[in-house]
Amino acid sequence: MVYFLNFMSITNVPVLKRARLYIATNRRLVAVLVVLLYWVVQNVWTWSPGTRDLAQVDAKIEAELSSNLHTFGAHLRHLNRLPAESATLREKLTFYFPYYPEKPVPNQIWQTWKVDLEDDDFPKQYRRFQKTWVEKNPDYVYHLIPDSVIEDFVASLYANVPEVVRAYQLLPKNIMKADFFRYLVVYARGGTYSDMDTVCLKPIKDWATFDRDLIHAADNKADLSLIDPEARTTPVGLVIGIEADPDRPDWHEWFSRRLQFCQWTVQAKPGHPMLRELIIRIVEETFRKQHMGVLKRVEGKDSGADIMQWTGPGIFTDTLFDYLNNVASDGKLGDGYGVGSLFWRRHGKYKLKKTEIGKNNEPLHSEDQLINWRSLTNMDKPKIMGDVMVLPITSFSPNVGHMGSKSSSDRLAFVEHLFSGSWKPKNK
Incomplete structure (x- = not known):
């Protein structure tokens, strides 16, 4: 000085x-x-992380997208730590949340609400719904996570993957955060997530996940000796239900997907690769929107469609189909065509104002897939592909009265969704 x-x-x-x-x-x-x-x-x-490191990361990502996404990351188990300057998001998630298919489905039940269960503002009708999950599953650990602690919970779970924490914080609407949280908590901890406006119809140990007859019928190569409902062991790693299967030529005027999966109830073992891919797509979509300055701007047809494509059933459905095709082709089909895929980003598909259809009113690119809506339409029993079990519409959507949905007394009816739209009053 x-x-x-x-x-x-x-x-x-x-x-x-x-x-x-x-x-x-x-x-x-x-x-x-x-x-x-x-x-x-x-x-x-x-x-400092510069051009060389970024180029190395980009090259890794290109290679990852053409690999088998189910077996990706086996080499990471031999590492004591990840090279921070060149680790991809996929590597981080795989390293910190490894998938062990031989382990049981955790006895964890996850739900969220705006306030804690003991709060006077907790709705009375939801107390009745919530009790069905506790009373029918006495040997399970029940968690109700209030909004006031969710962000800190996510920050704690994903402390080693700050991209995920930042993406969660950037989401502009409560419903988007609720969507993202269910994927994050089941991926990190495993177990069963279900929306608050659902009723548990049967004990989880009686679900198709642990039913020898149903698993054998869905996959006659499955090792039935692995199945034990009490120990929660099963060859199934991820359980998904069908939400909509509109068998009508004008489906695209009423629905966003010809066959759509529901995400109000999701069950999985921790670290399942499909949930990892879903998380990656949501993170990348969020950062893309931030970079373009459109975090609070509607992309696509309207606000509802934007939410569906960003965190809801649209990206959920597309990611599952893309994942199944990647695994079935041993990586040859890459990461597919759906929301958040490399194809989606390169062609700016987020600007779409209406659903794209091909010949015969089929979803565009259906003919390019090994597994498409035709593989799962009109299901009346579970189907297993790899270690993913897809349930018919009755399982998580009984009593709907159309699209083949049966009553809540059916053997395959496990959860009833009451469609309260509880997020709408505070959708901000």
């Missing part, structure tokens, strides 16, 4: 002469500054 004041006090000398005079009178200090600057350039700039 003294040197600087002395330098600035020489006001009657031109700037260049002042600089020369300052250097001449403070050679030692100038020499130290030059050496320090050289060290910074050589050691800080050279080793």
Whole structure:
């Protein structure tokens, strides 16, 4: 500071002469500054994450998308830590939340609401619904996570994957955060998530997940010795139900997907790769919107469609189909065509104002897939592909009265969704 004041006090000398005079009178200090600057350039700039690291990450991502997404990451188990400068989001999620298909489905039940169960503002009708989950599953650990702690809960679960935490914080609507949370908690902890406006019709141990006859009928190669309802062991790693199967030529005027999966109830073992892929797509879509300055702007037909494509049944359905096709083709079909895929991003599909259809009113690219809506339409019993079990519409949507849905007394009816739309009053 003294040197600087002395330098600035020489006001009657031109700037260049002042600089020369300052250097001449403070050679030692100038020499130290030059050496320090050289060290910074050589050691800080050279080793900071720069073009080389970004290029390395981009190359990894390209390779990841053409690999088998079910078996991806086996090599990471041998590492003690990830190289932070070159680790991809897929590698981080796989490393910190490894998938062990031989382990049981955790005895965890997850639900969320705006306030805690003990709060006076907790709706009375939901108390009745909530009790069905506790009373029918006495050997399960029940969690009701209020909105006030969800963000901290996510930050704790994904402390090693800050991209996920940031994406959650950026989501502009409560319903989007509710969507994202269910995927995040089941991916990290495993178990069964169900919306608050659902009723548990049968104990979870009696679901198709642990039913030897249903599993054998769905996959005659399944190892039935692995199935034990009491120990919750099963060859099934992920359980998904069908929400809509509109068998009509004008389906695209009424529904967003020809066959759509529901996400008000999801069951999985922790670290299941399909949920990982879903999380990645939501994170990437969120960061894309942030980068483009459209986080609070509607993309697509309307606000509802935007939510569906971003965090809801649209991206959920597309990701599951893309994942199943990737695994069935051993990675040859890449990451598919749905929301958040490389194809989706490159072609700016988020700008669509209506559902794309191909010949015979089929969803576009159906003919390019090994597994499409035709593989699952009109189901009346569970189907297993890999370790993913898809349930017929009756399982999570009984009493709907159309699309083949049967009554809640049916053997395959496990959960009833009452469609209260409880998120709408505070959709902000």
